[in-house]
Amino acid sequence: xxxxxxxxxxxxxxxxxxxxxxxxxxxxxxxxxxxxxxxxxxxxxxxxxxxxxxxxxxxxxxxxxxxxxxxxxxxxxxxxxxxxxxxxxxxxxxxxxxxxxxxxxxxxxxxxxxxxxxxxxxxxxxxxxxxxxxxxxxxxxxxxxxxxxxxxxxxxxxxxxxxxxxxxxxxxxxxxxxxxxxxxxxxxxxxxxxxxxxxxxxxxxxxxxxxxxxxxxxxxxxxxxxxxxxxxxxxxxxxxxxxxxxxxxxxxxxxxxxxxxxxxxxxxxxxxxxxxxxxxxxxxxxxxxxxxxxxxxxxxxxxxxxx
Amino acid sequence: xxxxxxxxxxxxxxxxxxxxxxxxxxxxxxxxxxxxxxxxxxxxxxxxxxxxxxxxxxxxxxxxxxxxxxxxxxxxxxxxxxxxxxxxxxxxxxxxxxxxxxxxxxxxxxxxxxxxxxxxxxxxxxxxxxxxxxxxxxxxxxxxxxxxxxxxxxxxxxxxxxxxxxxxxxxxxxxxxxxxxxxxxxxxxxxxxxxxxxxxxxxxxxxxxxxxxxxxxxxxxxxx
Numbered sequence: 001x002x003x004x005x006x007x008x009x010x011x012x013x014x015x016x017x018x019x020x021x022x023x024x025x026x027x028x029x030x031x032x033x034x035x036x037x038x039x040x041x042x043x044x045x046x047x048x049x050x051x052x053x054x055x056x057x058x059x060x061x062x063x064x065x066x067x068x069x070x071x072x073x074x075x076x077x078x079x080x081x082x083x084x085x086x087x088x089x090x091x092x093x094x095x096x097x098x099x100x101x102x103x104x105x106x107x108x109x110x111x112x113x114x115x116x117x118x119x120x121x122x123x124x125x126x127x128x129x130x131x132x133x134x135x136x137x138x139x140x141x142x143x144x145x146x147x148x149x150x151x152x153x154x155x156x157x158x159x160x161x162x163x164x165x166x167x168x169x170x171x172x173x174x175x176x177x178x179x180x181x182x183x184x185x186x187x188x189x190x191x192x193x194x195x196x197x198x199x200x201x202x203x204x205x206x207x208x209x210x211x212x213x214x215x216x217x218x219x220x221x222x223x224x225x226x227x228x229x230x231x232x233x234x235x236x237x238x239x240x241x242x243x244x245x246x247x248x249x250x251x252x253x254x255x256x257x258x259x260x261x262x263x264x265x266x267x268x269x270x271x272x273x274x275x276x277x278x279x280x281x282x283x284x285x286x287x288x289x290x291x292x293x294x295x296x297x298x299x300x301x302x303x304x305x306x307x
Numbered sequence: 308x309x310x311x312x313x314x315x316x317x318x319x320x321x322x323x324x325x326x327x328x329x330x331x332x333x334x335x336x337x338x339x340x341x342x343x344x345x346x347x348x349x350x351x352x353x354x355x356x357x358x359x360x361x362x363x364x365x366x367x368x369x370x371x372x373x374x375x376x377x378x379x380x381x382x383x384x385x386x387x388x389x390x391x392x393x394x395x396x397x398x399x400x401x402x403x404x405x406x407x408x409x410x411x412x413x414x415x416x417x418x419x420x421x422x423x424x425x426x427x428x429x430x431x432x433x434x435x436x437x438x439x440x441x442x443x444x445x446x447x448x449x450x451x452x453x454x455x456x457x458x459x460x461x462x463x464x465x466x467x468x469x470x471x472x473x474x475x476x477x478x479x480x481x482x483x484x485x486x487x488x489x490x491x492x493x494x495x496x497x498x499x500x501x502x503x504x505x506x507x508x509x510x511x512x513x514x515x516x517x518x519x520x521x522x523x524x525x526x527x528x529x530x531x
Contacts (some may be wrong), residue, residue: 108468111460113478122461129465130508145508163469168490174503182505190469237470237477
């Protein structure tokens with residue numbers, strides 16, 4: 001075991017993992033975090049806690065991680081390169097580990113231009129690839145990025161994101177290989193809607209032997225509405241939403257669109273369970289945490305393994 | 308070359324409040340080429356200032372001079388005998404020129420009339436695109452001659468990120484994704500190996516004021 005986190009245990013034991021996601025509030029309400037967490041308890045193996053997601057200021061990811069730990073959930077602490085330099089990042093990693101955080105997701109971060117402080121100075125001292133390598137160096141070599149010794153290393157289970165859909169498509173599997181080479185233990189993918197393209201990507205990863213070196217969790221976000229599907233298709237960079245998804249949602253008829261969205265997600269999860277190279281699902285029910293129990297149930301992902 | 312953009316008139320007008328006699332110094336090299344601060348721009352700005360102050364009932368004497376380069380002592384010398392008669396100096400040079408001028412005449416306030424905005428290429432008359440951030444650690448040999456520090460909005464060394472959008476950057480559909488271009492160019496040259504390897508974290512060199520002394524030269528003891 002690298003970290004002994006619940007997520008690591010579930011994956012190494014060969015169970016099909018399920019992770020969730022929780023966005024901290026734009027304010028100080030611990031209750032808000034705990035309320036969202038209550039929907040996820042017992043439903044998922046770990047919960048991603050986003051870090052100033054979409055470049056909007058929110059409660060610190062480590063703080064919300066602690067709040068959900070108090071509720072008996074395991075956090076997957078997200079860290080973006082946009083807001084911190086290597087000193088602050090390493091300090092936060094040490095602190096997060098000291099407080100019991102065992103999973104980390106290393107991300108570049110959305111550009112600050114998208115958020116509520118569009119003229120902020122983006123840091124990007126290191127990038128997500130280099131962040132993965134830094135956490136691994138701290139964990140496995142007891143060294144800071146500079147090479148200086150560190151006492152009692154942070155034993156993190158190291159995660160990263162992958163977007164199988166962004167252009168150039170041929171490059172995507174090589175980028176995955178780079179992240180594995182950098183030291184990543186698990187990958188959570190961008191929301192998948194284009195199943196054909198995803199099948200192609202995962203089969204490339206299988207052919208290159210990559211799926212034997214890393215656990216890949218397929219990203220699933222159920223569509224709540226036709227408007228959401230259109231928004232994701234047209235406004236979210238790197239997102240690939242085929243028209244057939246939009247047409248299917250539209251065809252479901254008034255009052256039944258959300259249920260159809262969930263149905264599509266469950267069908268995807270069924271396929272992922274059988275798909276070679278996929279070790280689990282990362283369920284991002286955006287501002288829809290209360291639907292997670294229903295989705296997990298319908299996708300036959302319950303009960304979660306207790307290890 | 309270094310490019311700059313003239314500051315909004317109100318900002319310049321505001322800086323000059325209270326001064327009755329001002330010298331506007333143009334710079335004949337980079338900022339003249341990019342149409343921001345050469346002889347012609349000095350003349351135009353001075354007419355604007357003159358007119359605005361007259362209209363405001365607070366006339367000003369504003370005169371102009373354009374020297375070859377404000378970042379060179381040799382050319383600044385021409386101002387030595389002139390500046391004393393002015394209460395303030397306006398400089399239309401880049402940030403380097405403004406500072407060099409202020410350093411030479413420390414008793415007189417020096418104000419910038421332009422915003423320096425990059426090391427850019429001239430795409431067409433009046434159209435300049437930034438290409439270099441002067442990071443002191445050039446990686447263009449690895450990246451197919453496309454600078455990720457300047458051209459990638461996140462300055463990534465291991466791109467492209469997941470935000471690349473059919474060849475565009477996530478910040479703007481009209482901004483090409485640097486890493487998409489790097490990938491294409493290296494792919495065409497059969498040099499993708501360059502970016503299959505991980506580029507390690509940068510040793511940033513541009514976090515302190517940099518001094519450059521070429522081999523065979525030394526810093527003079529006294530540089531007055």
